[in-house]
Amino acid sequence: xxxxxxxxxxxxxxxxxxxxxxxxxxxxxxxxxxxxxxxxxxxxxxxxxxxxxxxxxxxxxxxxxxxxxxxxxxxxxxxxxxxxxxxxxxxxxxxxxxxxxxxxxxxxxxxxxxxxxxxxxxxxxxxxxxxxxxxxxxxxxxxxxxxxxxxxxxxxxxxxxxxxxxxxxxxxxxxxxxxxxxxxxxxxxxxxxxxxxxxxxxxxxxxxxxxxxxxxxxxxxxxxxxxxxxxxxxxxxxxxxxxxxxxxxxxxxxxxxxxxxx
Amino acid sequence: xxxxxxxxxxxxxxxxxxxxxxxxxxxxxxxxxxxxxxxxxxxxxxxxxxxxxxxxxxxxxxxxxxxxxxxxxxxxxxxxxxxxxxxxxxxxxxxxxxxxxxxxxxxxxxxxxxxxxxxxxxxxxxxxxxxxxxxxxxxxxxxxxxxxxxxxxxxxxxxxxxxxxxxxxxxxxxxxxxxxxxxxxxxxxxxxxxxxxxxxxxxxxxxxxxxxxxxxxxxxxxxxxxxxxxxxxxxxxxxxxxxxxxxxxxxxxxxxxxxxxxxxxxxxxxxxxxxxxxxxxxxxxxxxxxxxxxxxxxxxxxxxxxxx
Numbered sequence: 001x002x003x004x005x006x007x008x009x010x011x012x013x014x015x016x017x018x019x020x021x022x023x024x025x026x027x028x029x030x031x032x033x034x035x036x037x038x039x040x041x042x043x044x045x046x047x048x049x050x051x052x053x054x055x056x057x058x059x060x061x062x063x064x065x066x067x068x069x070x071x072x073x074x075x076x077x078x079x080x081x082x083x084x085x086x087x088x089x090x091x092x093x094x095x096x097x098x099x100x101x102x103x104x105x106x107x108x109x110x111x112x113x114x115x116x117x118x119x120x121x122x123x124x125x126x127x128x129x130x131x132x133x134x135x136x137x138x139x140x141x142x143x144x145x146x147x148x149x150x151x152x153x154x155x156x157x158x159x160x161x162x163x164x165x166x167x168x169x170x171x172x173x174x175x176x177x178x179x180x181x182x183x184x185x186x187x188x189x190x191x192x193x194x195x196x197x198x199x200x201x202x203x204x205x206x207x208x209x210x211x212x213x214x215x216x217x218x219x220x221x222x223x224x225x226x227x228x229x230x231x232x233x234x235x236x237x238x239x240x241x242x243x244x245x246x247x248x249x250x251x252x253x254x255x256x257x258x259x260x261x262x
Numbered sequence: 263x264x265x266x267x268x269x270x271x272x273x274x275x276x277x278x279x280x281x282x283x284x285x286x287x288x289x290x291x292x293x294x295x296x297x298x299x300x301x302x303x304x305x306x307x308x309x310x311x312x313x314x315x316x317x318x319x320x321x322x323x324x325x326x327x328x329x330x331x332x333x334x335x336x337x338x339x340x341x342x343x344x345x346x347x348x349x350x351x352x353x354x355x356x357x358x359x360x361x362x363x364x365x366x367x368x369x370x371x372x373x374x375x376x377x378x379x380x381x382x383x384x385x386x387x388x389x390x391x392x393x394x395x396x397x398x399x400x401x402x403x404x405x406x407x408x409x410x411x412x413x414x415x416x417x418x419x420x421x422x423x424x425x426x427x428x429x430x431x432x433x434x435x436x437x438x439x440x441x442x443x444x445x446x447x448x449x450x451x452x453x454x455x456x457x458x459x460x461x462x463x464x465x466x467x468x469x470x471x472x473x474x475x476x477x478x479x480x481x482x483x484x485x486x487x488x489x490x491x492x493x494x495x496x497x498x499x500x501x502x503x504x505x506x507x508x509x510x511x512x513x514x515x516x517x518x519x520x521x522x523x524x525x526x527x528x529x530x531x532x533x534x535x536x537x538x539x540x541x542x543x544x545x546x547x548x549x550x551x552x553x554x555x556x557x558x559x560x561x562x563x564x565x566x567x568x569x570x
């Protein structure tokens with residue numbers, strides 16, 4: 001057999017193989033990956049947007065139905081990024097096929113790029129599908145489309161990284177569900193997905209400012225309507241900060257082999 | 263020729279405190295079939311896992327074709343293929359997809375013609391479109407071998423390749439391994455089936471409790487440690503062994519109906535002619551005789567029990 005030539009500095013075939021594998025998994029589970037979140041979001045939309053929203057006045061000069069769209073997209077983006085990425089790396093650990101990944105000439109960075117890239121791609125596509133679905137219900141304007149895409153990509157990548165960390169940390173399927181269910185969803189609901197934090201009593205408004213999700217949703221909503229709870233610069237800084245923290249944790253995981261190698 | 267794998271001073275202590283490998287030194291020669299033989303928990307899988315990059319060593323250096331497995335892991339790993347012990351496969355992927363995936367993962371550009379050859383050689387071609395979960399255990403093991411070969415490795419590790427495999431498939435597997443060796447692949451297999459090592463290997467390393475007890479050419483090992491036994495079925499049972507026969511250190515078996523003489527296969531003088539002469543002088547008649555050479559299994563058992 002011919003021997004492998006000197007391996008390249010970047011294993012692009014390896015990254016592509018993992019990326020394709022992960023995307024193929026999404027296509028096999030199209031219902032779970034795309035249809036289910038779209039239905040869930042539409043239900044939120046019907047309940048909060050149509051049923052309740054019709055009785056509500058405008059928020060920050062935006063019709064309530066349109067106001068909640070960025071929050072709904074973010075909610076889907078958070079949960080789907082986490083579940084895609086965490087499942088993607090947890091499942092090989094669970095079945096044992098991780099042996100192949102660990103024995104392959106791929107660097108940790110390449111593994112992260114492939115898994116997180118695939119998970120982020122899926123949730124970005126999903127976010128755009130939800131946006132398209134929402135535009136069927138209410139008129140939506142996007143004042144800063146480039147910032148909108150930037151927030152979308154940054155948030156999807158950050159939460160995919162976060163999901164990747166959860167997937168490596170998790171020792172069972174319950175733990176895989178634990179953080180998304182008990183931390184991310186409540187923080188999102190309390191993070192201004194369905195209301196402006198100005199609508200809260202002052203004491204609660206202060207408490208809310210400790211919720212990182214507030215900044216993510218606020219920045220994203222700003223790119224649509226230029227209405228935000230906090231300044232867009234702070235939003236961007238907080239999102240980037242969360243991204244850097246996740247990156248650092250992933251770096252630490254791979255340096256130490258935490259829960260991957262004995 | 264420099265060894266294709268060079269392991270020196272390899273030690274592994276797991277977080278639990280379990281010392282799985284103790285200062286193992288081992289060189290694997292290019293193109294050989296090396297069998298690592300040892301009971302369960304001896305450290306075989308740990309050794310393989312370290313070389314393949316799945317387990318981090320506590321101490322020691324491993325070179326694969328001259329490349330340090332830690333510092334120069336890309337070059338080292340791209341030369342190595344691993345067939346794990348457990349049947350760990352994806353379930354929903356097709357055979358073709360999973361084997362192509364492995365090739366890409368190991369940094370090789372797609373080569374459908376090569377994948378086709380691997381699948382045909384492993385009698386998997388007809389199954390290439392099937393989902394892995396629909397395959398039998400034997401077929402799944404072939405898929406794992408195909409995955410390990412997908413990137414054209416020079417070194418192939420087979421961890422217990424025939425554990426839980428039926429006799430026919432075992433023969434197939436052996437033929438396959440020999441075929442791979444013909445094509446220039448160096449093969450390291452672990453097994454606790456001694457007949458497998460005896461059948462396949464050029465050299466054998468015996469490992470027990472994390473220590474490499476002996477590394478030897480199979481034939482040398484058999485010669486060095488192989489015992490031969492001569493059994494005489496006596497016409498009349500003996501109550502005790504006559505004093506005149508004490509030189510041979512005989513054993514009386516089967517209620518005095520059998521005399522057993524143990525000697526080393528490579529002894530220059532077996533002492534058999536003089537023993538038979540002496541027997542006839544003592545008028546001890548026998549109706550039958552047979553000799554037996556100890557198998558690798560016996561050698562192994564004696565090696566392992568000596569160390570206890």
